[in-house]
Amino acid sequence: MRYLRFNILFFLIFPLLVFAEDGSQLWLRFPAKNGISADQIISKGSSPTLNIARKELSSHWQGQAVELRTENKDKNLKDGYRIVSSPEKIVISAGKEIGLLYGVYHILRWQQTKADLSHLNTIEKPSYDVRVLDHWDNLDGSIERGYAGRSLWKWEDLPGKISPRYEEYARANASVGINSVVLNNVNASPNMLREDYLKKVKVLADIFRPYGIKVYLSVNFSSPKVLGGLQNSDPLNKDVQKWWKDKAAEIYRLIPDFGGFLVKANSEGQPGPQDYGRTHADGANMMADALKPYNGIVMWRAFVYSPSKDDRAKQAYLEFVPLDGKFRDNVIIQIKNGPVDFQPREAFNPLFGALRKTSEMVEFQITQEYLGFSNHLVFLAPLFKETLDSDTYSDGQGSTISKITDGTLRPAKLTAISAVANIGEDTNWTGHHFAQSNWYAFGRLAWNHQLSSEQIADEWIKMTFTDDQNFLNPVKEIMLSSRETAVDYMMPLGLHHIFAGGHHYGPEPWGDYKGGRPDWSPVYYHQADAQGLGFNRTKTGSNAVSQYFPPLNERYGNISTCPENLILWFHHVPWDYTMKDGKTLWDELCYTYDSGVKKVRDYQKTWERMEPYIDKQRFADVQSKLRIQSKDAVWWKDACLLYFQTFSKKPIPYDIERPVHELEDLKKIKLDMGHHN
């Protein structure tokens, strides 16, 4: 009977399943009917990559003939390509085969976004050589800060059993130009380097290779000791050096194009060279030497901070600037966009530009650890752009982070950009349908950081949903304002890290974890007291402003010139301080939180009008997520205003919607969110 019911049900819902828009196709929603015929695809030779390019064309391309050719003259384009179109034929040329595949995805994107295909020409050269997705996936299948289900990598099934999603994942990355994948969590298990695991990694590398993707691994600095049985993992110990060299050789035997290592060392409890009195340079160089013969690289994270008394925001700078020039050429320092930790808004990390003889790369976070997990719609391109476009003034005006990291400003040994992925085994890959746009946006910006957020949103919406203007325009408006909205209802005006401890979902500005590190407590970051709010990082405070190049040190250090969206990042501001719009700080804070709430409610209204334009499933999924976001926004507003009010002792301006929570009740909320996967 049970089976019978199941079967009946199955046939009833089968038609729905077939046409269900579950988001699994991402932005790759090419026409279902066949593409051009084989004789319309002109190319020489055969290779896995070329075959994929041809298959994409024959399956999905519905325009004129396409010629694919590798050209030596295009080698200067690196992974890039040249497209020359006429009504009869499109010629895609590139220095490498992968460039041809990227070119094919380019014209397919044109087709999807309804460009006029008869006369489009372009030359594309990627902004960065190494365009990396970092997976914080653990070997047990969980994902640190992952909100889209468990890991895509089925380590227990590998190497024997292959999920079809491995190739789908590679294709999606290739379609936006991502060419590097760190498979495992930076909080790395030494087991990752075990022979059996390397054999599993090899399988993934083989699947990814035709899509132009290299695999990298996060490594545990103690691996020689833990895995190799050595006495220690001291980087100056010859045995340790040999262990890494042997391990590199072993890896490259299996994976000849292996990318290299990502290392989190001496950070948040992870082992590192300082355990042996050595420097980060000592540690990184040892690994770099092991990888050098194979052109492998080391991405060494600057996210280090010790429980010292000094302002956490200063510590990466203090640690790494003295080491400038001491790193091997195949080491690149991976620096989080802000000096604290992927907050909704941070000042940019002052380390950018400060290392003059060392390669630097940005680390972004696509997964929304601090931005409402996969519940909140937050389009991150504006956040990414804000960092990349930040002028450090390291080499005078115009020394933007993008120019520092892409080799424009100073000759680069290595250029790279990375972001922590938001991908899991959820059917729609990223939990929230709109979180796909952040994977997409990172890929597009890694390829071309000149793209505007608006361009990226525009093409993503057209590819993922529809180009109907009735949908496109309002939804684009939601996306483009969404990050600022999240800042408004979470932590405006430069507030930061007032999240609930551990899981970082929801507000806990009252968090004061006695006995723990002070810099893990929200009260450390907001410094609220009877006088005012904010972290004094000026000369009279931690003097973190001194880490910025002139004139930023002065600009940030002076309350009247400091940008107001960072004012509480750099200053302890009196409650009665008059903001530029004439409001007091307290009132401004209240109105800004309230504005965040209102904007999310407006998103709900806008979204619900979109029902006629898209499929039922994704409409309902997003509708449901927006409801959570709307409730959460009120939660944030009430928690922060009621808590800060205990210091300001001022009324919330009376034209603002009143709190609906009690502060004491909010303090009791303890979410069981130890693991998100």
Add this chain to the structure above:
Amino acid sequence: MRYLRFNILFFLIFPLLVFAEDGSQLWLRFPAKNGISADQIISKGSSPTLNIARKELSSHWQGQAVELRTENKDKNLKDGYRIVSSPEKIVISAGKEIGLLYGVYHILRWQQTKADLSHLNTIEKPSYDVRVLDHWDNLDGSIERGYAGRSLWKWEDLPGKISPRYEEYARANASVGINSVVLNNVNASPNMLREDYLKKVKVLADIFRPYGIKVYLSVNFSSPKVLGGLQNSDPLNKDVQKWWKDKAAEIYRLIPDFGGFLVKANSEGQPGPQDYGRTHADGANMMADALKPYNGIVMWRAFVYSPSKDDRAKQAYLEFVPLDGKFRDNVIIQIKNGPVDFQPREAFNPLFGALRKTSEMVEFQITQEYLGFSNHLVFLAPLFKETLDSDTYSDGQGSTISKITDGTLRPAKLTAISAVANIGEDTNWTGHHFAQSNWYAFGRLAWNHQLSSEQIADEWIKMTFTDDQNFLNPVKEIMLSSRETAVDYMMPLGLHHIFAGGHHYGPEPWGDYKGGRPDWSPVYYHQADAQGLGFNRTKTGSNAVSQYFPPLNERYGNISTCPENLILWFHHVPWDYTMKDGKTLWDELCYTYDSGVKKVRDYQKTWERMEPYIDKQRFADVQSKLRIQSKDAVWWKDACLLYFQTFSKKPIPYDIERPVHELEDLKKIKLDMGHHN
């Protein structure tokens, strides 16, 4: 150490306790300084009631001299009184001593409300002879539908230990003219009539007597069998009749002015005369005969309904109209204001006016079983007035329920009015500070049903909080609109009984308790389907409209003349039906729910502006309750709109704030609210 800490804490908060405005004083906030001296109070004789009157004057009256005198010419005023003022003296005269006490409270009210005391004159005569508070208090200290803590009556302590609150309670009642108290739940324990309990009751009766208050008891119809050990409780059984006569004699020996019995029989599982094939008249008359020698009365409840197929709203009428004229003179039929059950809004009960030879009294509910417990601010005077002012047309135009029940329309053998109390042992008596106003309002209307809601709110606010216009006017506006607001966010347009089962807190329009009585399920009452919403009580439906006198039967029965605030009570209305404002029913429903939410948010804004005018404690208590109400309003709106939308299949108008809940999540809410006390 624990004790030490307690003591320190105690001394720290002691100053606060002394001045805390905890609401325990109700509306009796007379000047703290002494009143007039003894020689300024002119009166003859001495009695407990007179002594109270004198004490109130000497403690609190700060005006001219006061003379109190009983006058035979004022006997026609019943419990009423006459006040004649000059700048030198106020003369209060009355036919009975209690009238003098009422008169004293009258001038104290004038004093509190800052009337000009030099020339005020008035003659007051109560609208009803018997002005009853029904306590649904159980012998175990719990209170059915009580939301202000456990019972005031400490049965275990009585008769030996006397709570000071017994007298405070009596004084509060006397101050608004309530003269009758039913001590125990209508779902009565037979034990109430046990000798030991009667001795406890006597103690309360003795305390209440000087305040002009008689005690009554709810009795269990099976008492002769259960308590007396008789074979049955058949009202035609001589032994049973004798048992009740003996019991009456026993009661009156202890309490010579005992008021009588309140009886819930053959209703919701309670025993009654129908258990023996007898009628309600048989049962009521038997008790009436037992009480008659002592001038006791029987209040017999018309709230009966059987699990038959017929519309529950018709059943009291069907049951009682055939018995008209068969009741003894000292029986009065106690009829709930509406034919279902104390809903936020009901059509009035068609039994009013339909019993031409039988005394009828209204039963209201002060305790907010269906109006958000003690969490929601709902001022009930407008609801009480709506019923009392309803024109039944029983004897032509102007046959209002007040005129039917107060003896104006037909010579009355007995006039009475009752309401279920909202009083418990909470420090502020009623849970919500504003719920005190409903106790007050009922008392004032029982005394004078001509008072307007506005007058009552005005004097209550002045007495309870302040006469500062900045507070008075906005808060009065909240109170006067609050009942309509609750209707809007709970069940507008005549919707009813779509509460969560059992506890009746929060929405459960989807409630469909299979296997239970259909008329305990919300779906029975709203009848939502693909066509529309509402209970067809017209000729084509249950024809409940036929129970109303012309022209109401026609007016209610015709969808175009039916008042829109009852349209879903009487009609199954198509979703697309055009309402008077041009909106469809569905849109109207949506906007009305939304309007309810907005109004509560406005109350919050208004209330928070009131902070400067009153004490911190009551300000914060009410602020906190309004937050709950505001959240609950959104809960109601979302639950009802999302649920009804599954039938209407129409979008919620897009300018309305969107739901923040998922219907499926709301359906899972199961509150643990079995007992409220």
